[in-house]
Amino acid sequence: MITTPPIAEPRLRLRGICKHFGPVQALREVSLEIRAGRVHAICGENGAGKSTLMKVLAGVHRPDRGSIELDGRPVRFATPSAALHAGITMIYQELDLAQDLSVAENVHLGAEPGGRIALTVDRRQMLERTRDLALSYGFSINVAAKVADLSAGDCQIVEILKALRRRAAVIVMDEPTSSLGEQEARRLLAAVRRLVGEGLAVLYISHRLEEVMSVADDITVLRDGCVVQSGPRSTLDTGAIVRYMVGRELAEHFPPRRSRPGPVRVQISRLASSEGVSEVTFNVRAGEIVGIAGLLGSGRTRLARALFGISHRSGGEIKVDGRLLHVDSPTAAIAAGIALLTEDRKRTGLWLELPAFWNITLPNQRQLGMRRFVRAARELTVARSLGERLNIKWSSPQARAGSLSGGNQQKLLIARWLLADSRFLIFDEPTRGIDVGARREIYEVLDDLACEGKAILVISSDLTELFGIADRIFVMRRGRMVGELATAESAPEDVMRLAAA
Amino acid sequence: MRKLTRQLLPFGSLLLLVIALALLEPERFLTMDNLLNVLRRSSVNAILAVGMTWVIISAGIDLSVGSTLAVASMAGAWTLHQLSNTTAAVQGPEAGFLSVQVALIGTFAGGLVGVVCGLVNGALVTRLKLPPFIVTLGTMSAFRGLAYVMNDGQPYNVPGYTFLGGGSLAGVPVSILVAVGFILLGSWALNHTRLGRHVYAIGSNREASFHAGIDIGGSLTAVYAWCGLCVGAAAMIATSRTVSAQPTAGISLELDIIAAVVIGGASLAGGRGTIAGAIVGTLLIGFLRNGCTLLGISTNVQLIVIGVIIIAAAALDRAARSAAAAHGGGAE
Numbered sequence: 001m002i003t004t005p006p007i008a009e010p011r012l013r014l015r016g017i018c019k020h021f022g023p024v025q026a027l028r029e030v031s032l033e034i035r036a037g038r039v040h041a042i043c044g045e046n047g048a049g050k051s052t053l054m055k056v057l058a059g060v061h062r063p064d065r066g067s068i069e070l071d072g073r074p075v076r077f078a079t080p081s082a083a084l085h086a087g088i089t090m091i092y093q094e095l096d097l098a099q100d101l102s103v104a105e106n107v108h109l110g111a112e113p114g115g116r117i118a119l120t121v122d123r124r125q126m127l128e129r130t131r132d133l134a135l136s137y138g139f140s141i142n143v144a145a146k147v148a149d150l151s152a153g154d155c156q157i158v159e160i161l162k163a164l165r166r167r168a169a170v171i172v173m174d175e176p177t178s179s180l181g182e183q184e185a186r187r188l189l190a191a192v193r194r195l196v197g198e199g200l201a202v203l204y205i206s207h208r209l210e211e212v213m214s215v216a217d218d219i220t221v222l223r224d225g226c227v228v229q230s231g232p233r234s235t236l237d238t239g240a241i242v243r244y245m246v247g248r249e250l251a252e253h254f255p256p257r258r259s260r261p262g263p264v265r266v267q268i269s270r271l272a273s274s275e276g277v278s279e280v281t282f283n284v285r286a287g288e289i290v291g292i293a294g295l296l297g298s299g300r301t302r303l304a305r306a307l308f309g310i311s312h313r314s315g316g317e318i319k320v321d322g323r324l325l326h327v328d329s330p331t332a333a334i335a336a337g338i339a340l341l342t343e344d345r346k347r348t349g350l351w352l353e354l355p356a357f358w359n360i361t362l363p364n365q366r367q368l369g370m371r372r373f374v375r376a377a378r379e380l381t382v383a384r385s386l387g388e389r390l391n392i393k394w395s396s397p398q399a400r401a402g403s404l405s406g407g408n409q410q411k412l413l414i415a416r417w418l419l420a421d422s423r424f425l426i427f428d429e430p431t432r433g434i435d436v437g438a439r440r441e442i443y444e445v446l447d448d449l450a451c452e453g454k455a456i457l458v459i460s461s462d463l464t465e466l467f468g469i470a471d472r473i474f475v476m477r478r479g480r481m482v483g484e485l486a487t488a489e490s491a492p493e494d495v496m497r498l499a500a501a
Numbered sequence: 502m503r504k505l506t507r508q509l510l511p512f513g514s515l516l517l518l519v520i521a522l523a524l525l526e527p528e529r530f531l532t533m534d535n536l537l538n539v540l541r542r543s544s545v546n547a548i549l550a551v552g553m554t555w556v557i558i559s560a561g562i563d564l565s566v567g568s569t570l571a572v573a574s575m576a577g578a579w580t581l582h583q584l585s586n587t588t589a590a591v592q593g594p595e596a597g598f599l600s601v602q603v604a605l606i607g608t609f610a611g612g613l614v615g616v617v618c619g620l621v622n623g624a625l626v627t628r629l630k631l632p633p634f635i636v637t638l639g640t641m642s643a644f645r646g647l648a649y650v651m652n653d654g655q656p657y658n659v660p661g662y663t664f665l666g667g668g669s670l671a672g673v674p675v676s677i678l679v680a681v682g683f684i685l686l687g688s689w690a691l692n693h694t695r696l697g698r699h700v701y702a703i704g705s706n707r708e709a710s711f712h713a714g715i716d717i718g719g720s721l722t723a724v725y726a727w728c729g730l731c732v733g734a735a736a737m738i739a740t741s742r743t744v745s746a747q748p749t750a751g752i753s754l755e756l757d758i759i760a761a762v763v764i765g766g767a768s769l770a771g772g773r774g775t776i777a778g779a780i781v782g783t784l785l786i787g788f789l790r791n792g793c794t795l796l797g798i799s800t801n802v803q804l805i806v807i808g809v810i811i812i813a814a815a816a817l818d819r820a821a822r823s824a825a826a827a828h829g830g831g832a833e
Contacts, residue, residue, distance in 0.1 A: 310712075334714040348712045351705040353772045362702055363713035365695050373694055416713070 009072055011036045011201045012057075012088070012170050017066035019052055026052040027063070027225045034170060034201045034218075039192060041204045041216035045245055045407075045435035049225040050205050054172055057203070058090045059083035070169075087169035091159045093178060093433075099148040104130035106147055107161045133164055138194050152296065153184030160191060171195065172203040177211060178433050181296030181461050183500060189215045207435060209238045210464065221245055246437045253436070254468035255443055259450035261471060262286035266424050266455045271316035273306035276479045280316070284424070284455035289446060291470030291487070292459045293495045299479035300459045301343060304426050307457075308340040309333040320424055320455075334363070339422035341413050343429040343459070345406075349413050352402035356394050357383035359401045360415045367419055386415040391441055407438025414445055425449060428459045443469050463492040475499050510817060511765050511781045518785065522792045529795050537674060543787035544680035545735045545742075549758045550765075550779040551687035552731030555724050557762050558691070560704040560771025561626065561633035563725065566732050566758060567751035568644035569618040573736035575648050577611025578657035578746030585661070599661035607662065611740065612733035618644060619729020623722035641755070648748040657746045666741030676738045683731060688776035700724055704771025760807070761786055764814040785810070 010033035059077030177185035309327040691697040765782035767774025
């Protein structure tokens, strides 16, 4: 028999946590052990209870039953600040940093070192302390820089520094890499490993399984509020995790591609925009899915904005079906048959307070034969049938869009563009923050659209995704196209070589 | 379920208030005269609330309604004045008589001036891309000045212009009928026209509306013009009620209207609100004033009561929303 090294008492232990909201049981008997010096990943589809669990730990929700122990002592968090004082720090998906303050000021917010005169702040000391803190954990960051000028990855580092300044024992991170490019994500994961190297415990919530496999020591899978599997990473592989998450076998993440590219539908030549896109030339065939890869800030979203008439086009041509288009606003773009699914569905996509079916039909009144007046019955029928086609899970089409899960919200937007019957569809990060099951459904819709002869452009930071669904991949760097790859004959490494060169 | 209680909250409060007044002052409150009087007094505010609800749902605000009301009233009265002078010269002086055509033209002129004022607001908001608060703060002052300038600070008397404010059709005061017309039209259009949908969409998320290709400028211009039309109509009723146009009419009226709309459940952040709620809010304030008067509470104290109600309504609404958010916040 092999003797395993003794494992210390867990830093944080949850026992039998239950939490319900009305009739919905969000957590059932959840028990977990989080150890110092280890990254513990929580996986689960949207609605599996990850966020509720996190909010229980943060003192936002009080559990109905169950106990929490910190270093063996039972604790109860009545408020978020109680959890914070006990040493548990949350880093939420939407970071809460003061944009106009410096890194050091953010790190010391609420605990600024006092100066010699009462009520003043000793700036120099604040900068020095922040610099020392960053250095001791091996982070390189300009502590005097304004947060607004930092990259998304650096903002995550600032949040981590904030937690370290508070001497956090446990750091909980919610989808920390969702807004990061490949390189920045890798840097952040290295930072997380350094934190546990210094003896912290990290609870890591993520949809990206490859990332979880590379960073986690222990993995717990939640489904419908229950722990369905928990154990060291070595005992699990990606396939097993997916199986536990969805409760059914997903042979592959990606459906087989059925469409065959036809004649060229979209021709972009020497496109340039006021936002710094230049000399972009490419084409998309009917029934073809073309991927756009690139690091964060490489100009992928700016290209989409230029094609959709949001930014000013300073040069070049956009031709669809051989006709030259003058796209100077989203209204003109939509009228010309171009659709854009934006990367930030909450900010630029949905009307969260409004009924779900409005989100599908509101911009498509013409397609529904409604000129000045609306016909709610017709809208509902159309929304229902699109809901069925896309497998949208809603209590009813009249439910607030904001009450739907992330995947279903994304499907609302896809339904909108299906209804618009656009010829050229641009999808910017179509599966960001969406669980595995809904992801596959979205890929199937993309393939369906391609089969109907649409020209499709998919922008994604997830290279596996691009290789899984695209026929060709263009790589962008500094606002320009720097390469074209046929997915059948290349590998993600080839993309990275072009993108990062 | 919770949503329903939240929506019924203002209506329930109104009902409670009416029942309380009926119990406290049965002889004086529960008379047809008194109830019609409250409704007649509320009709001007109700029409204004219809327009304001549209503006507030679009995430805007119109602080200039009081001043617009004065301008429209003065312009309508000036028109009546000019026309009745010319007709008087032809027909001989008949004191207190206005022909139907003259009254119609004058009313139309007041409404038109209201629309023009609204279009000015709309153009400034959409063309110069200024916040509606700033734009209408400016026009509130400018239109007020205009109302003073029109007749050198003096009112216009329009003897004979009594039908809108004092007349009745089948026993129902005309002002109430006009108000009901605006309420039905405003409510129907908000729920059943493309423009109405777009107003909710723009107020709910302007960025998303832009990306969905909605004509934001055109929609907002229409909203402010419609609000202006409501103000013009309300102005002519007010003019007819006092048979005169005062340049000081409607000072701080905008605050009463905004309060009524907010009490009715609209969000100043936009995207949420109903005409029905706004009307309930208007009636709540109307009955509160009436009740205070009947119970011998001075107008000075009434101001305090109304202030407390506004804050209480907002606080209750917020409590209901955060309870709903905690309720539904679990499923991500």
